[in-house]
Amino acid sequence: xxxxxILAPRQFHSQIVSRRNFLALGAGxxxxxxxxxxxxxxTGTASATGDEPTGAASAPxxxxxxxxxxxxxxxxxxxxxxxxxxxxxxMNVQFYAxxxxxxxxxxxxRGSSGFDLIVPTGPYLPQLISxxxxxxxxxxxxxxxxxxxxxxxxKGWDPGNEYAVPRDWGTTGFIYDSSVITRELTTWxxxxxxxxxxxxxxxxxxxxxxNILGPYFWANGISxxxxxxxxxxxxxxxxVNEFAPHIKAFDSYPSTALAEGAYNMSMAWNGDARQAYVRxxxxxxxxxxxxxxxxxxxxxxxxxxxxxxxxxxxxDGSYAWINWMLEPDIAFRDLSYIGYNxxxxxxxxxxxxxxxxxxxxxxxxxxxxxxxxxxxISDKTQNRKVEIYNAVKAAxxx
Amino acid sequence: MRRLRAPKYLLALxxxxxxxxxxxxxxxxxVVNSFGYKPAxxxxxxxxxxxxSFDNYRDVWTDDFRSVFFSTMRIAGTATLLCVVIxxxxxxxxxxxxxPRMKGLMLLLVIVPFWMSFFVRTSAWKIVLSEFGxxxxxxxxxxxxNAPIDIIGTRSAVMLALVYNYLPLMVFPIxxxxxxxxxxxxxxxxxxGAGRIRTFLSVTAPLAAPGIxxxxxxxxxxxxxxxxxxxxxxxxxxxxIGASIYNFAIQGQDVPKGAAAAAILIILxxxxxxxxxxxxxxxxxxxxxxxxxxxxxxx
Numbered sequence: 001x002x003x004x005x006i007l008a009p010r011q012f013h014s015q016i017v018s019r020r021n022f023l024a025l026g027a028g029x030x031x032x033x034x035x036x037x038x039x040x041x042x043t044g045t046a047s048a049t050g051d052e053p054t055g056a057a058s059a060p061x062x063x064x065x066x067x068x069x070x071x072x073x074x075x076x077x078x079x080x081x082x083x084x085x086x087x088x089x090x091m092n093v094q095f096y097a098x099x100x101x102x103x104x105x106x107x108x109x110r111g112s113s114g115f116d117l118i119v120p121t122g123p124y125l126p127q128l129i130s131x132x133x134x135x136x137x138x139x140x141x142x143x144x145x146x147x148x149x150x151x152x153x154x155k156g157w158d159p160g161n162e163y164a165v166p167r168d169w170g171t172t173g174f175i176y177d178s179s180v181i182t183r184e185l186t187t188w189x190x191x192x193x194x195x196x197x198x199x200x201x202x203x204x205x206x207x208x209x210x211n212i213l214g215p216y217f218w219a220n221g222i223s224x225x226x227x228x229x230x231x232x233x234x235x236x237x238x239x240v241n242e243f244a245p246h247i248k249a250f251d252s253y254p255s256t257a258l259a260e261g262a263y264n265m266s267m268a269w270n271g272d273a274r275q276a277y278v279r280x281x282x283x284x285x286x287x288x289x290x291x292x293x294x295x296x297x298x299x300x301x302x303x304x305x306x307x308x309x310x311x312x313x314x315x316d317g318s319y320a321w322i323n324w325m326l327e328p329d330i331a332f333r334d335l336s337y338i339g340y341n342x343x344x345x346x347x348x349x350x351x352x353x354x355x356x357x358x359x360x361x362x363x364x365x366x367x368x369x370x371x372x373x374x375x376x377i378s379d380k381t382q383n384r385k386v387e388i389y390n391a392v393k394a395a396x397x398x
Numbered sequence: 399m400r401r402l403r404a405p406k407y408l409l410a411l412x413x414x415x416x417x418x419x420x421x422x423x424x425x426x427x428x429v430v431n432s433f434g435y436k437p438a439x440x441x442x443x444x445x446x447x448x449x450x451s452f453d454n455y456r457d458v459w460t461d462d463f464r465s466v467f468f469s470t471m472r473i474a475g476t477a478t479l480l481c482v483v484i485x486x487x488x489x490x491x492x493x494x495x496x497x498p499r500m501k502g503l504m505l506l507l508v509i510v511p512f513w514m515s516f517f518v519r520t521s522a523w524k525i526v527l528s529e530f531g532x533x534x535x536x537x538x539x540x541x542x543x544n545a546p547i548d549i550i551g552t553r554s555a556v557m558l559a560l561v562y563n564y565l566p567l568m569v570f571p572i573x574x575x576x577x578x579x580x581x582x583x584x585x586x587x588x589x590x591g592a593g594r595i596r597t598f599l600s601v602t603a604p605l606a607a608p609g610i611x612x613x614x615x616x617x618x619x620x621x622x623x624x625x626x627x628x629x630x631x632x633x634x635x636x637x638x639i640g641a642s643i644y645n646f647a648i649q650g651q652d653v654p655k656g657a658a659a660a661a662i663l664i665i666l667x668x669x670x671x672x673x674x675x676x677x678x679x680x681x682x683x684x685x686x687x688x689x690x691x692x693x694x695x696x697x
Contacts (some may be wrong), residue, residue, distance in 0.1 A: 104444065107443070129439040247633075247634045283530060397469060398465065
């Protein structure tokens with residue numbers, strides 16, 4: 001079997017509640033009540049408008065509750081709330097902190113996880129599939145399948161897209177306050193250098209094993225999938241001694257804390273970095289001095305997918321949600337909220353037409369794409385990487 | 399007439415079963431898992447037990463693990479002491495000074511924070527303490543400070559939130575032990591000529607000691623395993639041992655190693671608590687000998 005490829009393991013989603021998350025949770029609670037009322041209404045209208053074939057004829061029938069297990073703050077809460085009216089399902093959204101946590105939970109509760117829909121990252125699909133934790137997709141229940149841009153189909157982690165529906169993708173870089181760090185930063189080397197100087201003690205890094213190690217390798221022109229023990233040793237040496245002492249926090253969702261003044265420089269995924277501008281405005285601060293840098297000379301490329309756990313109780317509800325999310329205008333609304341490239345054809349044009357702010361942070365140019373690499377999960381290096389990650393954390397806490 | 403009597407342990411049986419099933423069994427499983435090894439990526443299951451060894455213990459017991467463990471003990475130990483220092487006067491006031499209606503109200507106020515989720519009440523401190531938060535805005539706007547104080551991301555923030563989160567667990571046991579002390583005992587002490595301080599030290603405090611001990615155990619042990627508070631408010635400086643275990647078991651997808659780390663933690667915390675208990679017992683013994691009053695036999 002070929003090596004399993006890994007993308008961004010985003011962490012601590014569930015642990016860092018931004019104000020928006022908090023509102024979303026409140027909305028979720030309200031939604032349960034609304035959803036219950038709407039169920040009856042939805043069936044009522046369905047029969048009343050049954051003769052109108054506006055896509056509803058081919059759309060899968062669904063009802064009940066769909067337990068969506070996903071990343072934090074990763075779906076437009078309005079869409080989650082509207083699922084009752086639009087689909088006749090009630091969404092129950094829960095968050096995981098990393099792909100590893102998702103897999104651990106599904107594996108430990110095999111057969112009774114209680115989740116109907118998950119959003120794993122590409123490189124983790126092979127292990128989910130070989131562990132028999134996913135349902136084979138019935139594409140006849142996803143009439144909007146054709147709306148997916150074929151560029152995102154048939155990836156190595158699930159060649160026939162038998163198990164997973166690509167949803168969105170993005171990259172990693174960093175955001176810094178140019179009123180504090182006045183020189184221009186453009187590379188990972190600059191990131192480490194600024195962390196050791198102007199932003200010492202005011203820097204945050206993503207809280208995942210691969211995102212701590214990746215930037216060091218990229219800065220030095222090494223693939224982050226390297227299996228050379230000399231590379232890993234050098235990474236440990238540098239990160240523990242030169243980087244860890246300057247880290248203020250390991251934070252995968254730095255936008256809220258950043259707006260509250262916690263950091264002058266934060267490593268972030270592009271959509272989250274974009275949300276930092278919104279948070280800064282919400283906090284009444286001037287977002288202008290903040291600059292976004294896509295990691296260079298190399299950085300990561302990740303892609304998340306919808307998949308249905310093998311033990312899903314309401315797979316039809318999951319299909320209904322997936323199918324709905326593949327409607328271009330719905331996908332566009334989701335994009336407007338999360339700020340990541342969607343895989344549905346035409347959403348980029350909709351975003352451009354709507355003149356969404358900071359389009360350059362959402363969309364990745366072909367030029368940038370050339371310098372991005374997907375991750376690989378390897379048995380050979382995983383333990384060593386976690387060891388280094390623990391060492392960096394111990395050094396940062398000392 | 400003889401009546402059939404149920405065996406004495408029958409009433410306790412449900413809790414034995416509960417603890418056996420939901421506490422003893424999982425701990426046992428964890429210990430068993432700690433001797434196994436992790437399956438290759440993509441294989442079913444999270445542990446293989448066909449080959450048992452102590453390898454995980456050896457791999458986990460590194461310098462980093464020890465240094466994080468000791469810093470965790472320092473944080474939890476200091477926070478426990480602070481809880482005693484703050485909790486004792488509060489419990490004393492509620493149990494002894496407050497009137498009956500006030501007592502109920504104050505006990506209610508002590509548990510009010512527990513109505514909120516642990517996570518929310520910890521996060522709430524960020525709003526208060528952050529650079530542009532309530533506290534700093536107040537200090538700067540009123541000219542008390544020129545620049546905001548950077549509290550988030552320091553040990554102080556972690557300490558503050560730990561004390562805040564666990565204080566009720568200290569107040570309640572002390573309150574219960576103080577509440578049971580008959581006022582007559584304190585009056586007797588006064589009648590025998592002891593002042594307030596002497597009465598407190600010789601009568602009230604020794605009788606409250608079991609409450610303080612219970613409170614210390616109830617706060618120290620969960621604090622030692624808590625890493626949520628530390629992660630939210632301490633940033634990189636809040637790296638506690640619980641996070642290391644999470645990293646082994648979840649980030650590394652290595653449940654056996656996480657189990658070994660957890661087993662080591664259980665043993666170490668037990669050792670710390672037992673040593674502390676022995677030291678306290680020794681001190682009490684010495685004090686007792688020193689303060690011993692021999693009543694001469696009357697003839």
